[in-house]
Amino acid sequence: MLGLKLATDPRWVNIVESNIEEILTDHAWCEQKAASNAIYIIVNNSEKEELVTEMTRIALEEMEHFQMVHTIIKEKGLTLGRERKDNYVNDLVKFAKKDGSRNDALVERLLFAAMIEARSCERFKVLSENIQDPELAKFYRDLMISEAGHYTTFLGFAKKYQDNINVDTRWKEWIEYESSIIANYGNRETVHG
Numbered sequence: 001m002l003g004l005k006l007a008t009d010p011r012w013v014n015i016v017e018s019n020i021e022e023i024l025t026d027h028a029w030c031e032q033k034a035a036s037n038a039i040y041i042i043v044n045n046s047e048k049e050e051l052v053t054e055m056t057r058i059a060l061e062e063m064e065h066f067q068m069v070h071t072i073i074k075e076k077g078l079t080l081g082r083e084r085k086d087n088y089v090n091d092l093v094k095f096a097k098k099d100g101s102r103n104d105a106l107v108e109r110l111l112f113a114a115m116i117e118a119r120s121c122e123r124f125k126v127l128s129e130n131i132q133d134p135e136l137a138k139f140y141r142d143l144m145i146s147e148a149g150h151y152t153t154f155l156g157f158a159k160k161y162q163d164n165i166n167v168d169t170r171w172k173e174w175i176e177y178e179s180s181i182i183a184n185y186g187n188r189e190t191v192h193g
Ligand SMILES: [Fe+2]
Pocket: 031, 034, 061, 062, 065, 147
């Protein structure tokens, strides 16, 4: 799915179901971080009109997702906990190239974002197909579609703005790296855990 090499073991959903407050809290913060990432891209690339337009749309959509998760938390009588560390995303940050031009940094940031969208989308698919709660199953199926659209947008912009980076080659490196770390996950009740 979306070029990912390793699929999540559906037994991860059993872990998730043991602590719905934890997955929803972590998920809410994932949406906030996705919005913050889109805003970061806007701040650093203000002159790129099409990019700013699309990143504004994504930032709003991600905050809408945050609002949806927060509403579910409230309806279930749960509490939104404090922001969680995302070890998976921190592992991806380590792989991201920090040198290069401002344009290289943009392309790398877009690929980093596409990677997170791809895995989040896959996790939402696994949730939607395996979770017992029918409301959450539908919710995660809807979000899976939305995050797949974001994945396509980020990868499309990476290709559009590539100059001295070959995006197809670099994307293969991202996919390889991701497959080398994801085996360590699938054992916690968080979106990427
Ligand atoms: Fe989202």
